[in-house]
Amino acid sequence: MPYDAPSQKLNLSAGFASVSVAAVLVGLKLWALWATGALSIAASLADSAMDLFVSAAGLAAIVYAARPADDDHTFGHSSVEDLVSLGQAIFVAASGGLILWASVERLMAPSQQLTAEGAGIAVMAVSAGLTAALVLWQRRVARLTGNKVVAADMLHYVGDLLPTLGAILALFLSARFGWSRADSVIAIFAALLMLRGALQIGIASWHALMDRAAPADVVQGIAEIAALWPGVRGYHDLRTRTAGARVFVQLHIELDGAQSLEAAHAIARSLKRAIREAYPQTDVIIHMDVWQA
Template sequence: MAAPQDHTRLNLSAGLASVTVAGFLVALKLWALWTTGALSIAASLADSAMDLLISAAGLGAIIYAARPADEDHAFGHSSVEDLVSLGQALFVAGSAGAIAVAAVSRLVSPAPQALAQEGAGIAVMAASAAVTLFLVGWQSRVAKRTGNKVVAADMLHYVGDLIPTIGAMVALWVSERFGWTRVDSIVALVAAAIMLRGAAEIGLGAWHALMDRAASPEIIAGIAEIAQIWPGVRGFHDLKTRTAGARLFVQIHIELDGEQSLEAAHEIAASLKRAILEAYPQADVIIHMDVWKHL
């Protein structure tokens, strides 16, 4: 297993690569939008601008969340990831709404909006897709090695970005080949809908985490299963969980035989904690030991 320092270095490299690629794509698509006037490219540009914001915030969150717990933040700093995600979701929703309004305006207009230099626009979108695929490949490799959920989520987001990029290429090709310029607005509406759905998912997940919502039923059931079968544990109760960013916080009361030594009881609790951490590496586990009462 790689050292924590190696994990941090890999996660930072993925974050820096994401910011660099997003900045490059924003500049490239700004030129394409100015050249073609295509709304589908505007949708892809807004998505890339959102990516730049998300990537920069994600990189900052990776750096800040990695800080150890201190006197003012006894449970660490991982909640910053949820705060950043909530802000990102609001930005995404606003951008999608603006694109949708512009697309509907063009669709209801009696005269279709003319596009220009579709070939140049297609070339730009193809280059954007190629660069995005390269970034996704690197992020996938880093996420598999380090298990960092921020990098994994960013990777999935960029996979979703390929949809409006490919849609813009299709719209420009149809416009150049058949003169159907309204397809551009339809593609922009689809891209806006995808962005709104992503914003809702990101925002809802961040909101639940900030409100200390419990972990998923699957995770809770998995922890309970480990505790139920652990040697020396006669029972357990008050299993509580919450999430903050990529961190999972777990508290559980276990019932132990009061006739055994204190050292033996602590060893049972410590071994159970190690087992939970092995199953959920991002967890912060607190185990309370209670005396098992004979019925």
């Protein structure tokens, strides 16, 4: 299911929407930064610039990961998702570090009054609306297709709403009460969130590139299906590894040696089908062994 034509079209639509929204937001926030000089907008702009890079890379990963296995990549191309994610983590960390440094520097300097707060608030409000609309569409696509790249991008944009709303708050406080330092404080908070997200993305990508096993609940679920499957007398050597959105499963099942080869293959095929129905992102290889009483 994950790589059939309808699902692929939905995934691509979510990818193109993500790139388009990110490009519009970068343009809007560049103007808002020029007009206001607000570091909280700079933090939000850096986040949107990162989003544009991340979204473009994610779109490329969706297209490339969907390619079928070939002679050079016999297990498919899904590991590109992990490579892209690792690059994203490095980019996020660098952006967050720069924003944090600039914010602390301004916070320690004499207070500077922001300008054109009303225009900045309007731009950031439009940005929040576009981001919310994108999140709703990505959520629908992720629910229909099960694509983890789209789901991860959706969660990232959900996180982007916080610095955007923070920038609106900073501009409001500056315009209403003259609290221009709130801009730096909110920017520092946004930068710390970016660094935290980069660490999470980087760790997850590293584990996947190191062939980490599937989550414990997935492994347990596969084991329960195999243990209770009709005709299977036992199982052993259940091994899993992740690559991007894919989970590769190898499993040895023990069958009655007195039955025909055709019957044994029918049991293995039905078990494989059941595992893939329960976990659509899996690629399953089943080895058949003779059951020893």
